Amino acid sequence: MTARQVISGVRWYLREVSGESAYDRYVAHRRRDHPGEPVMSRRDFERRRQDAREARPQSRCC
Amino acid sequence: MSTKARSIVVWTAVALVGAVAWGVIALIRDEQISAAWLIFAAVASYAIAYRFYARFIQYRVLGADPDRATPAERLQNDVDFQPTDRRVLFGHHFAAIAGAGPLVGPVLAAQMGYLPGTIWIIVGVIFAGAVQDMVVLFFSMRRDGKSLGQMARDEIGPFGGIAALVAVLSIMVILLAVLALVVVNALADSPWGTFSIAMTIPIALFMGFYLRVLRPGRVLETSGIGVALLILAIALGGVVQDSSLADTFTLDAETLVFCLIAYGFIASVLPVWMLLAPRDYLSTFMKIGTIVLLAVGIIVTLPVMENEAVTKFASSGEGPVFAGALFPFVFITIACGALSGFHALIASGTTPKMIEKETQVRFIGYGAMLMESFVAVMAMIAASIIDPGLYFAMNSPGGATGGTVQSASEFVNGLGFAIAPEALQSAAQAVEEETLVSRTGGAPTLAIGMSEIFSGVTGDGLKAFWYHFAIMFEALFILTTVDAGTRVGRFMIQDTLGNVIKPFRDVSWKPGVWFASAVIVGAWGYFLWAGVTNPLGGINQLFPLFGIANQLLAAVALTVCTVLLIKHGKLKWAWVTGVPLAWDAAVTLTASWQKVFSSDPILGFFAQRDRFQEAIDRGEVLAPAKDMDDMHAVVTNSTVDGILAAFFAILIIVIILDAARVCIRTIRSSEPVETTEVPKVESRLQAPAGLFETAGRT
Numbered sequence: 025m026t027a028r029q030v031i032s033g034v035r036w037y038l039r040e041v042s043g044e045s046a047y048d049r050y051v052a053h054r055r056r057d058h059p060g061e062p063v064m065s066r067r068d069f070e071r072r073r074q075d076a077r078e079a080r081p082q083s084r085c086c
Numbered sequence: 087m088s089t090k091a092r093s094i095v096v097w098t099a100v101a102l103v104g105a106v107a108w109g110v111i112a113l114i115r116d117e118q119i120s121a122a123w124l125i126f127a128a129v130a131s132y133a134i135a136y137r138f139y140a141r142f143i144q145y146r147v148l149g150a151d152p153d154r155a156t157p158a159e160r161l162q163n164d165v166d167f168q169p170t171d172r173r174v175l176f177g178h179h180f181a182a183i184a185g186a187g188p189l190v191g192p193v194l195a196a197q198m199g200y201l202p203g204t205i206w207i208i209v210g211v212i213f214a215g216a217v218q219d220m221v222v223l224f225f226s227m228r229r230d231g232k233s234l235g236q237m238a239r240d241e242i243g244p245f246g247g248i249a250a251l252v253a254v255l256s257i258m259v260i261l262l263a264v265l266a267l268v269v270v271n272a273l274a275d276s277p278w279g280t281f282s283i284a285m286t287i288p289i290a291l292f293m294g295f296y297l298r299v300l301r302p303g304r305v306l307e308t309s310g311i312g313v314a315l316l317i318l319a320i321a322l323g324g325v326v327q328d329s330s331l332a333d334t335f336t337l338d339a340e341t342l343v344f345c346l347i348a349y350g351f352i353a354s355v356l357p358v359w360m361l362l363a364p365r366d367y368l369s370t371f372m373k374i375g376t377i378v379l380l381a382v383g384i385i386v387t388l389p390v391m392e393n394e395a396v397t398k399f400a401s402s403g404e405g406p407v408f409a410g411a412l413f414p415f416v417f418i419t420i421a422c423g424a425l426s427g428f429h430a431l432i433a434s435g436t437t438p439k440m441i442e443k444e445t446q447v448r449f450i451g452y453g454a455m456l457m458e459s460f461v462a463v464m465a466m467i468a469a470s471i472i473d474p475g476l477y478f479a480m481n482s483p484g485g486a487t488g489g490t491v492q493s494a495s496e497f498v499n500g501l502g503f504a505i506a507p508e509a510l511q512s513a514a515q516a517v518e519e520e521t522l523v524s525r526t527g528g529a530p531t532l533a534i535g536m537s538e539i540f541s542g543v544t545g546d547g548l549k550a551f552w553y554h555f556a557i558m559f560e561a562l563f564i565l566t567t568v569d570a571g572t573r574v575g576r577f578m579i580q581d582t583l584g585n586v587i588k589p590f591r592d593v594s595w596k597p598g599v600w601f602a603s604a605v606i607v608g609a610w611g612y613f614l615w616a617g618v619t620n621p622l623g624g625i626n627q628l629f630p631l632f633g634i635a636n637q638l639l640a641a642v643a644l645t646v647c648t649v650l651l652i653k654h655g656k657l658k659w660a661w662v663t664g665v666p667l668a669w670d671a672a673v674t675l676t677a678s679w680q681k682v683f684s685s686d687p688i689l690g691f692f693a694q695r696d697r698f699q700e701a702i703d704r705g706e707v708l709a710p711a712k713d714m715d716d717m718h719a720v721v722t723n724s725t726v727d728g729i730l731a732a733f734f735a736i737l738i739i740v741i742i743l744d745a746a747r748v749c750i751r752t753i754r755s756s757e758p759v760e761t762t763e764v765p766k767v768e769s770r771l772q773a774p775a776g777l778f779e780t781a782g783r784t
Contacts, residue, residue, distance in 0.1 A: 037173065037174070037177075038306055039306065040171060040174040041174050041177040042305040042309070043303075044303060044304065044305045044306055046303070047303055050164070053164070066302055066303055067302045069302075069303070070302035071298070071302065073303075074297075074298065074358065074359040075359075076165060077358050077363065078357060078358050079593060080166070080436075081358075081573040081576075081577050082182065082435065082436060082570065083182075083258075083428075083431055083435070083570055083571055083574040084182060084185055084366075084563070084566055084567045084570040084571065085183045085422065085426065085428045085429060085431075085432060085567070
């Protein structure tokens, strides 16, 4: 493994774990499965996602 | 060399390393051993357990099927159900199960020496804790991610279901109270700690605003800024402590209780994005980062264990940190890290809805729990590398030590350990704290151990910084648990009340939100207040109750697993969860029995109550109470705690009896019984089972 691969691997992992890549996945999904239909802006998408969290509290353990 | 031969050589070597390490830990008595032996013993045992036992459970017992679609694949909706890369899901799952529990429990259990606790952390996780997490995850996954409570209701009956719900709510309340108590004890009269923790609120609010308005979705960037501000807040704390602002941030325990209660209520009512979500990011990054730092620190400095392997308190049961003998109280005190019922809630929450492949339950369920156990081993090391005299001066309740360095030194000498008043003074000065006497709760002790380890790498000049870094790190994620737990409890109350009073069904109905939040905050706030003001010491009274409640929840989870194994026609494998269940029930019931019926006032709540009540009747004040109000407080607390201990024991018995009825009916039935398992659908996804493995079975 080269240093570049390690860095891009770490970057991939952090983006996935933190949910930062969710929007990119959403855009890809809309383009692939619903071509021609409107795609939410990042701002709207993230707001929707945050508000969805409101209704599903996740407990943290001890 | 063929793969098979190589595998045999490698695993033989791992087994040898483990055996030698265990031998050193268990047999060497006359000299101090290096902490490295504990690390070797733990890692070798985990590796063997993961490779052989967990694999056996996954394929032979559970019958995980790589060709069967998981709920994430079948029900994908981009909201709850979403096939998630196993390594990412492992991160989420670990972040959700790891908290302050595995850090605090081992520190308290160190009063019996490092050996009993370490054995239980490692053996317990392999045969009980990790098995529970993995099996619950598997069964929930086979039922579209049903919660533990739902599974108890569906598979055992309404009785079991109600008992499970009550168990979950009561453990939540006790858990939040005990964790909040740890924070209060760590921050009381410490302007440095209080300032740094107070600063996390504006930092989190700023991050929330930044993520919502300025840079939507840029979580990493926001967290980076947050962590930098946090480190700055810790460093600034040292400046504040020496400035005129010090008085503002010097709060006594009672004031801190009210701050925490107010904070808990506000955090539960505010929108998630404003406070809870950013705080969660911050504490997750801090948590993972600090755990990694601690592991590196231990491996680099290889500290020596100062604590005894087994202290006399293991058999006498008269230790000052918590009362009771090794059995059952070590197993109650070290709950998280070995077997934690709370994890069953996570394993039947979001994780089963996101898992890509059935064959990943070993990696995620069993693997994440092994990592949690490793955190507990490190906490045991951190608590055991400090001078035992200092350990007992810090962890004995204020009523016993008298609060000053002289009286604490005398008390510790009386216990059979030794520390000079000057040594206590200089230990406090080294971390720039007013005093270390009776800083109970585990967090300050752990912070001392961690600052010892970290300053072994960076030099003694940073000792005070590392101490407050460790306090901050613990307080931060305890507060995150308090936020999240209060909110979860609020939803449970809204949900339950919604069955009776309609408007409560709408979870955003404001009066409902306020009422339910107030109920849950009031409940844990009551126990927190009682703990802080208890002359006998809050931690030594409440921690056993927390342990019993957590093990009670584990009993519910293991009961559900055992019933399900039998219902699925796997009676011959029922011992996999049945044996840990029997052990857990024995531990929890013995502990409850002693807490309720022991005639020793140090151990039994009701004996304690009688002793103080009789003194009140005679008009006497018994030490450590200072006046009649204290005396009445002890009587009330002991009564409430005693009733709770009895109540928990009755709950366990009810659930196990109800489950036994179902099991007997199933075994006698000639036809296969119905379960709520979702029928098989072929999977189209390809995904590996383990961390490095390629697709398919290995």
